[in-house]
Amino acid sequence: MLQKVVRSAVIDAPIARVWEVLRDFNSHDQWHDVVEKSRIEHGEPSSRVGCVRSFTLKDGNRIREQLIGLSDKDWQSTYCILDATVPLNRYVATVTLKPVTDGDRTFWHWESRFDAPPGREAELRQMVAEGVYEAGFANLRRYLAGGAHAERAHPASGTAAREVRLSRYGGPEELEAVSANAPQPGPGEVRIQQSAVGVNFLDIYLRRGWIPAMLPLPGVLGMEAAGTVIDIGTGVTGLLPGDRVAYLCPQPGSYCSVRTLAARHVVRLPADVDEETAAALLLKGVTADYLLRDLARVRPGTRLLVHAAAGGVGSLLCPWARRLHATVIGTVSSEAKARIAREQGCEHVIVAPDHRFAETVQSLCGGVDVIVDGLGAAAVDGNFGAAAKRCHWISLGQATGPLPPLDPDRLLHKSMSFSRPVVFDYVATPRELQERAQRVWQALAAGVLPPPRIERFALAAAGAAHQRLESRASTGSLVLLP
Missing domain, CATH: 3.40.50.720 (NAD(P)-binding Rossmann-like Domain)
Incomplete structure (x- = not known):
């Protein structure tokens, strides 16, 4: 008889942040305590439908699972067991996320169906429900809050991070989320824990290979983001660890969770501007400023x-x-x-x-x-x-x-x-960037600029964000949430 296990939980994190983790079919050995080690077979991207992950549990069992469905639109993934030393026959599971607007939290629904050997039905249902699902909820909460993962995240040589890498020019499917490392800041640099990353049409041009000199391969897209300063290098003034900041940088590289870059491209955020708004607004707002003031000279x-x-x-x-x-x-x-x-x-x-x-x-x-x-x-x-x-x-x-x-x-x-025009030539000095950014924040505070309409995507779903922007179906600004 076909067995069914259903469990749900609320995770105290935004849906894009939860999806960033769960979307990666090979991330479970980082956050789920029952998994010893895992790999994707044949070197395929871990978000490609059809890829197979082969992993070992800490109790010695071995499992091969295949990703059979993935939807960034519905925040849903479906996978099945191909073979395993655990007798979960014809096992198919689906993970579905839904936003909880109260507190910007996430509702996580996890369910599966499988056949079990006669007499072991209750044992295996309990194993899946408690040892996999309920333990997984608790493990992910701890992972997102810091926990053991945070202890590994700040080695002396650099900070563990995730980035979306482009290995060859082409379509959105060429964007792949991978592990990375953000080095300690050198002289004149800062290291930023990013909360939101702006998506712009320039990113699409670079992905297509229209400006190869600007993005040699392999490379990381993105010109702007916002977050919190982790640490600073020598010679940096006006910024301190813990400061909320945004940046507009002429060198691509913002599609990541942590970034080290020159402090000259960074501005502090006013108390009334949140990071998502800053990432959605800075490049576009500065562009509007120089268009109206410098080129159009509107009167x-x-x-x-x-x-x-x-x-x-x-x-x-x-x-x-x-x-x-x-x-x-x-x-x-x-x-x-x-x-x-x-x-x-x-x-x-x-x-x-x-x-x-x-x-x-x-x-x-x-x-x-x-x-x-x-x-x-x-x-x-x-x-x-x-x-x-x-x-x-x-x-x-x-x-x-x-x-x-x-x-x-x-x-x-x-x-x-x-x-x-190129926006970076109009913020060529720190003073120019500060002045233009200040006019943008002031216009927002005065109601001259409306709060930006924001469409949010997980960092790992950058390809879906590009598809949305290229389709011309989007309105306002697109933001990636690491």
Whole structure:
């Protein structure tokens, strides 16, 4: 007769943090006391459906299990026993997580079905329920709280960490979560325990291999994160262990749980800005700042066209420009995004999934003075059509593909200017970074900038976050939680 075991528990940790651990099919020897050692056969990634883990229990039993289902959307994994010295025949188990909004905790549901030899049904049900599931709940709570794991996490030479590594350019499936080590900070450096990591389209360009000089392989993506300072190197001033901080760094490497980097890229967080908000906001907010102040030079009456107006940068740029009394026109790809764009400051919103917007722009305001374009190839003709005389076209990204070479004569036709800025050149000194970050925090506190809409993913689910961003289905900002 088929046996069934069901157990549930509440874990005092955010769902993305719990999923970060459980999603790794080969992590159980790190947190579950019954597991002696484990490996993934044939060197496959531990999150690839179909991979097989072979492990030994501390009582001497040996088990081979296969991952047969994994869903970052549903926070669920399913696996089965292929063979084992324990007589759990046709064993199939499913782990499902659900968020508990009260206290930002996680509901963990674990269930299995299996056949047992006659006469051993009760014994094996108890073994699975208590020795595996209930012990697993207790072990993971201790692991997430620190416990024995924390004693191993800070050796003198470095800090044990996890990172998402890219070994070859390509799609989201090339991102793999692996163990890593964050070295002690050297002169002028800090080491940060990261709480949240920002995801940006630049990360996707690097993953695809569009800027190989910026990310040699193997490499780690990510330009920004927020967390707490662990320790500092010699010569560092203005930062102390325990400080809550965020950073914006021109060298990729933020897709990790602990990072060591130059202190010059780090800013302290105000008391009223949490780490997730900082990771979602810093790069995009600084971008909005230099676009409005330095390039667009927005003033009352400026006609501003913002593509992807409901996206990460657009959702900050539009309300900030409206506060400066600009006329703000935004393009979006759906009616749902149009509602968001209107809520966040767009005076006029054009739903243009086919990127046909020029005629509407001309009918609304006679052409625009500034275009902020994160679309790239698909918007070229529309941008020329929407521009007024002396329009400045700012190319901020290329979500629809790389820009083709621009014909200077087409620019000449309307006396247009074109720029392609890089955010890191506008925070080239610590002072510039501090000043721009301070304006972002002040705008947030004053209600000029709305609190960012955040979609959260576990660090190990970075590939799913990239898929979400590339699909253009996301609104606001995406954040990874180590």
